Amino acid sequence: MATNAAQAPSGRLIERVTELAIQAFLWAFRIVVVLIVVVGSILTLAQGRYSAAVWVDLAITGAALGSIYALVALGYTMVYGILRMINFAHGEVFMAGMFAGYFTAVALNNMGVLNANPLASIVSIVVMILVAAALSTVVSLIVERIAYRPLRNAPRLVPLISAIGASFVLQYTFRGFFGPGVYAYPPITILDGKAPIPFIDIQWAEVLVIGSAIAMMIGLYLFVMRSKTGTAIRAVSEDQSAAALMGIDVNRTIVTTFAIGAALAGAAGVLYAQLFHQFNYFVGFFPGLKAFTAAVLGGIGNIPGAMLGGLFLGEIEMIGPVLFLTGLGVPAANQLKDVIAFTMLVLVLVFRPQGLLGERVTRNRA
Amino acid sequence: MKRFIRVGALGVAALLALGACSGGAAAPSDELGVITVPAGDPIHIAYWGVLSGADSTLGEDSKRGVEIAIDDKDGKLLDHDISLTQEDGLCTPEGGATAAQKLAADTTIVGLIGSACSDETVGGIKALTDAGLTTISPSNTRPALTAEDRDATYAGYLRTAHSDAFQGKAVAEWAFNEKGVKKAATIHDGSAYAEALQQVFADEFTALGGEIVAQEAVSKGQTDMSPALTTIAAAQPELLYFPVFVAEGGFIAQQALETPGLESVIRIGSDGMFTPDFVTAAGAGAEGMFLSSPNFSAFQEGYASFLEKHQAKYGEAPVSAFHAHAYDATNMLFDAIEKVAVKNSDGSLFIPKKALRDAIFATKDFQGLTGVLSCSPTGDCGAPLIAVYEITAREAGGEWPPEAPIWPTE
């Protein structure tokens, strides 16, 4: 091993100088990013091109998008917390939910139930979400059984590659089943139009997305914190061998974790389709990446962190480019929304390497 | 051991001798070479274009157009079966290059349909032209591919899709001359298709004497268009041209109506959105939209029967907007093959490559689904008949396609 003692004094000096240069650069980086954000925002606001209504509108869309990221991010973060693996195929589980919800919606529509009356519509949406959650769970458990379980003791890059493989297999399986074409959900009339909330321009679809996402997240939080299974999940993610010694069935707990994450992703798929209307087999990939980013932003392994990270990412994506960049005269700032999102990620990690809420993650676990 | 070798050598020798005996009539001479299709062998054509990934609908759509064209011939041409090879070009230049290299190496291939994305053609065309092959693209729209100054590697390239140069120009003329618009704004989605169309439109519109007040961009998968629309509204255009695809186009069409300052703006898109899916996607925003597209009106009956065959064969409606161009391209290729192929008494065919290429370039007044096609010396075959359609209450109510274009008027 190389030690300091083995190095000549001039080597030490160079090292010191480099160290200083690195620190200077890091500070310059932070200052530049913060300057762009602050100056850009001030200029944009000073120009007054966008009314308050536009900002509210962006914030609401951001919240709706962020809720979906958060739901998907929960699956990433829980699996990571318990197995320390990036479940790359989770985006595809989300896509599976979209297909399941679609076929349920079409069936309900053909039966004349979907838009029969407001109550029937609400029940239909619940049924769609449940079917989607169920199918996503099945898909996720099959993937876990075949591609991940045999690799639990392998070095950590091995399940990552296996997960990338699973992601390809799922995408092209769905393409094989349902073709490459774009599917559009049948319209649900009660979701058309705006909700009667004063001063705020919010669509019913957004109310549905944000409301059900919040409900599901609260439900999950209570489940993980209060129920016996939830306690087992937390125990296993703290220390598997100790949990096993305490009589917890580690294997069952892992499977439950996958199932919960997948069910939430499936539900998120149906909600996503209410916002975006259209989808095809490739739709899960990029939202999946975003959701994983959200999980890291919030502090991976941390459940409230994933929720916060998702919302933060959704808002940054919607508001960020307009607020930070239009004032600086950047053409078509919207194209750069992912640039902003990923830069924010890097910035958060530079200031808080453990993510927004990641205190619990100690060094040797990250 | 030795015995095996001796037997093997004898076998090979016998095979070679067999081959030497089965020669046919003398082949015609051709500077690019002659393809021989032995009796009983199929006429081999190929489709190349993206079939996987985010853009796969584009390639899959065209490939189905080719397959239906083959079915309409009952799979036969000049008493030979037609066989189709497909190669995925991944919508990238390197993917196109690999696909083209592979097809160029196959000496049985007579002609090709493709590619799907213009990037694929840029990467792959050299290999095909060098091999003496000719390809007709149903969905490349980049103007440079058929520009006057294109280099010699494009000698084997034609297309039935409309160059963005035609379509962008037509829309500019419609806007300036027909609608009397003086100030226009554009939006693209970062795709080469949309970016080129809006640029051609902007250039032509400015040349006519109009003013481009804003050129914005959105990204694929974006749903909330209000930032871009608000920026545009501040510039007070009379017309908004957004030649993007169905999903983003639907959101823009809808949200433009809700943006203060754009309530009465003239909204127009292009053929990437000319599908019934757009009406679904735009919802309440569909009515009153204008769309430019090749003029289908004269051939609606043929197109309706195409759609029926598509539904029966694939169990769904077309997945993108270029299937008809692919159908026409395939039939053009078949016509040219029929013209130049030399039939021999033993049932084999000689197809001279240069003659075939010339015959395709010489296509004139070909009646296709997308119009009457005639190819220019630089390979533009798409009928230069761009029409503008209006989405009325009828189409918004679920009827498709629109009955007649509103421009050009007879």
Add this chain to the structure above:
Amino acid sequence: MTSDAVATAPLETGTEAVPSIIAWRDVIRIGLIGAAIAIYLCLVGIVPVFHERQLIAGVITLGQVALFGSMALPGAFAARKASTLRDALLTGAVAGLITGLAVTLLVVVGSVVDLRVMFLNASPELYSMLTMGMGTAGAWIPAVEGLLLGALAAGVGQLPDRIRSPLVRGLLAVLVVGLFAGLLRAPLLSAGLGSLSAVLFTSDGLTVVGAVLVFSVVVLGRVVRQRVAVGERIAALPDERRQQLRIPAIAGLVAIVLILPLLLGPFFAQVIALVALYILMAFGLNITLGLAGLLDLGFVAFFAVGAYTVGLFTSTAEYGLLDIPFWLAVPFAMLFAAIFGAILGLPILSIRGDYLAIATLGFGEIIRLLAGSNLLLPLLGGPRGIINIPKPFEVPSTSFFSGPGQIYYIALAFAVVVAFVAWRLRNGRIGRAWIAIREDEDVAEAVGINLIQTKLLAYVLGAAFAGLGGAVFAGLVGSIFPSSINLFVSINVAAIVIVGGMGSIPGVALGALFLIGIPELFREFADYRFLFYGMALIGMMLYRPEGIWPSGIARRELHVEDESQVILAGDTTPITRGGMS
């Protein structure tokens, strides 16, 4: 195709087969797994779509091979523990029957309900193929096929190895040759051996004569090899004799690698040029990931910097700036990529593990989006791209070296250089520091290694080699568009390093051949080849997690872990922390 999926279900649980008592639960389970696979193959489209492709003209299609394979394999599996021929045939037949019955059920259900509203491949053609054209009246056919094939496969499994092994290999050879008939036929035709190709191949598959020939050649070859026992003889040689054999073997390999593209024609040249390019880049990532353990999923960012640098510096078209020769631009490509590596790397290198992976992945996306954005359009051309990038060597276009041929040699030469640099560094002070960081950052820091600087060096070197890869890519394709800058470049390179064997030079080369070369050969199967690619990745990780050709250290590490699995079942903390910690 099917063997992967069947084999992924570990079957070691369940009761041990006691002589002449059949474990029916196992047999039924295998049959049901087979049933699921058969239905999957039908509905995903492999059976109906590949039915259009002949394997042996007029005898069997690829689709039928997939279907029959999914029926025969459960038979073989179910019977593998059977002790008597009777038991084997019985269990095999039952497992095959269950699979066949499922397909029968599919036909029956499909005739009552229109499955096509959901599954596009549940077409009349599928049913007609499954029932040999008899429609619903022939619904019994798949069940009988399953019964017979299951029993047959079980019977073959009971044959002595001496007979079974050549037989199975012969059949596999027919399958492989049939699969690549188009590729094999093209060079025969262009070499003027049209008559030979006519005997062996039809336009899309083998002829009966061809199939019989391939089968007999392979079977005979196998029998001869068994007699002569080449492998055992080499193994029996004394060590020094084996060492002596190794030198001509390596020389032969090098010769083959050098003359390969000349022999195979332009398409193969293009494919192996791509393989060589990925080898070059994977060697670069091997430093970052394999040695220093930094999981960089944003490799494409630096690839893009290199490619765009060459584009801007050499292009004669719009957006070209300098119009200098390729070779002058290459050092700049590497330099700029290295500078980008330093700028992007510095803020994030104090981040650990998976945080680093996602941050680098973000960089890849950032660069891709910027390349296609309106912001940089005046500089980089946005979606219009940069075209007319000259080839490294201008040669007449008729020459073999005009296209991918020269790129192959250039990429290969660079790859050798990169491999050499990596090898030198690895055995030096810095290499040991990297490995120390990979194994345990805290310990490395404790012994006085400067973490940031050491990591930065690995990251910047990797970036520079990615830039070199981008430069060669620009030379290969002759143009650069944002569409080429995608996440899959990063994923592919990382997968090559891991599948090949982290830190192992021959492993990485094999990994590139396996993950870039083979999928190119399956090009005609369009979207399905990504399905197979995914299955291959999973399969590789399940059966060879250490990689195709692991480095010595990794092999030892995995052995230690195997033992730990036995001792500490249920404990998932790996003893060695290779990779990401």
